[in-house]
Amino acid sequence: MITSNPTLRRIAARFVGHSIRLFARFTTAVRADWKGIEPVQRQRVYFANHVSNGDMPMIWSVLPPALRRQTRPVAAADYWLKTPLRAFIGPEVFNCVLIDRRPEVDDKPMDKIIAAIDEGASLIIFPEGNRNMGDDPLLPFKAGLYNIGRLRPDVDLVPTWVANLNHIMPKGEVVPLPLICTVTFGTPIHVGPGEDKDAFLDRAAQALLETRPEDRV
Amino acid sequence: MSTTGELILLTLGAFGVLIVMTVIGDAARLRMPQGRTSVMVETYMTRVQSWWAMVILLSLALLLGVAGVSLLFAVAGFAALREFLTLTTKSRADHWALALGFFVVLPLQFIFVGFGWAGLFTVFVPVYAFLLLPVISALRGNSDRFLMRVAETQWGLMIAVYCLSHVPALMTLNIDGYGGREVLLIAFLVIVVQAGDLVDLYFGRRFGRRKIAPGISPKTVEGVLAGLAAAVAIGAVLNWITPFGLWGAIGMAAAASTSGMAGNIVFAAIKRDRGVRDWSHLIPGQGGLIDQLDSVIFAAPIFYHLSHLVWT
Numbered sequence: 119m120i121t122s123n124p125t126l127r128r129i130a131a132r133f134v135g136h137s138i139r140l141f142a143r144f145t146t147a148v149r150a151d152w153k154g155i156e157p158v159q160r161q162r163v164y165f166a167n168h169v170s171n172g173d174m175p176m177i178w179s180v181l182p183p184a185l186r187r188q189t190r191p192v193a194a195a196d197y198w199l200k201t202p203l204r205a206f207i208g209p210e211v212f213n214c215v216l217i218d219r220r221p222e223v224d225d226k227p228m229d230k231i232i233a234a235i236d237e238g239a240s241l242i243i244f245p246e247g248n249r250n251m252g253d254d255p256l257l258p259f260k261a262g263l264y265n266i267g268r269l270r271p272d273v274d275l276v277p278t279w280v281a282n283l284n285h286i287m288p289k290g291e292v293v294p295l296p297l298i299c300t301v302t303f304g305t306p307i308h309v310g311p312g313e314d315k316d317a318f319l320d321r322a323a324q325a326l327l328e329t330r331p332e333d334r335v
Numbered sequence: 336m337s338t339t340g341e342l343i344l345l346t347l348g349a350f351g352v353l354i355v356m357t358v359i360g361d362a363a364r365l366r367m368p369q370g371r372t373s374v375m376v377e378t379y380m381t382r383v384q385s386w387w388a389m390v391i392l393l394s395l396a397l398l399l400g401v402a403g404v405s406l407l408f409a410v411a412g413f414a415a416l417r418e419f420l421t422l423t424t425k426s427r428a429d430h431w432a433l434a435l436g437f438f439v440v441l442p443l444q445f446i447f448v449g450f451g452w453a454g455l456f457t458v459f460v461p462v463y464a465f466l467l468l469p470v471i472s473a474l475r476g477n478s479d480r481f482l483m484r485v486a487e488t489q490w491g492l493m494i495a496v497y498c499l500s501h502v503p504a505l506m507t508l509n510i511d512g513y514g515g516r517e518v519l520l521i522a523f524l525v526i527v528v529q530a531g532d533l534v535d536l537y538f539g540r541r542f543g544r545r546k547i548a549p550g551i552s553p554k555t556v557e558g559v560l561a562g563l564a565a566a567v568a569i570g571a572v573l574n575w576i577t578p579f580g581l582w583g584a585i586g587m588a589a590a591a592s593t594s595g596m597a598g599n600i601v602f603a604a605i606k607r608d609r610g611v612r613d614w615s616h617l618i619p620g621q622g623g624l625i626d627q628l629d630s631v632i633f634a635a636p637i638f639y640h641l642s643h644l645v646w647t
Binding site for chain 1: 413414417418420421425427430433434437438610615616617
């Protein structure tokens, strides 16, 4: 079923991408709130909260086309290479930067991320590393965000809050609920001169929490 | 004149009003100094554009008949339910109950209306959905804030599905001597209620002094009375499209407009409670769908019931 003809695959990828965006719009009326930045072409790393597999497609869907083409989500290779369909959607529709989470592999994730930045890409990353299933709004951040900010200090690190997906698509459910999803982009942060890892990651988590719209319930 | 002819006449009338409003807005734009824009004028023009879209959609649906109107209001109900349930209390245990609400209860209700099965669509949500959905939530075994969760979900279904479905349901009434022109009741209801709202909004903003529900709604006694008077006047003028006669049309317009304004106040209280200004950002310049339809949502079941009680 899945063809190896590159032109056909590219057409299919565009079509699937359109369908995903239409579906996201129709079910969740997903909308971007540009609170701290303008939707203009600048190299950015969008770092977001992670509660559901729907987070990344939501952020990707609300980016204007020119920005979306420039933006690559950083995602787990073990998830996206599991089936031929995922191996098509992850790398070809979303243009993911795939990283290997297995501890025994010494392929360095940070090298791939930095290489993507040096090619001019913006990135979407989830610094919590895993989906957050608990009651706390955020899990502790992994070091990756700090390392990106230290190695490429010119890139804007944009806190990005995806609201409501814990209700729309909780882990383990198959049917998504059509509730309204809002993606809020906050004010960019950078690693300060001489700032250490823990202080920066605390500050980043704080910036992400401040991006969150007022709690309604 | 045929029903279609009357509908086309009403549509052209609405277009005429919108053209005048568009011209007024454009004239205000022209009066602005070169290169400047006024926030008030631009907001007004965004609203007028949204009205154009709504009038065109509703007219097309009315011309298509009961299937078209049911479909249009099913889509509106979906958007309204989405806005409502986004703000309600819920937990993971409610996932299936909420999914049933969206994907089973809502379509079934509008299908029952489309086929005119009044025995079903008048009891389906308040009896069957009311009793069944809490069971599904309870089976998942989470009692935390249970009553809040099921009560708020049921409120959402009553508002966005049950009440709203009474707009297309008007077409299924069988009024003696009306000759199958029931679709005109929808036009009458929507025109009277929305016109009353508009007059209340602008008159109240200018001349309103005494607040009706301080701390909840900006509505004033003066605005509401002016809106009601406008609704009654328009109802009287439009009595030729109704089966009610002059005094009946005046009474029905008053009942619809009053319940519509009551709905407006109730929805303002809910928004206050949840700390939001608008229900969503769906309609440019007007906020969410519920912001636009709140008065029609409250007026529709009452208008349906009174028509049924007195004229069938």
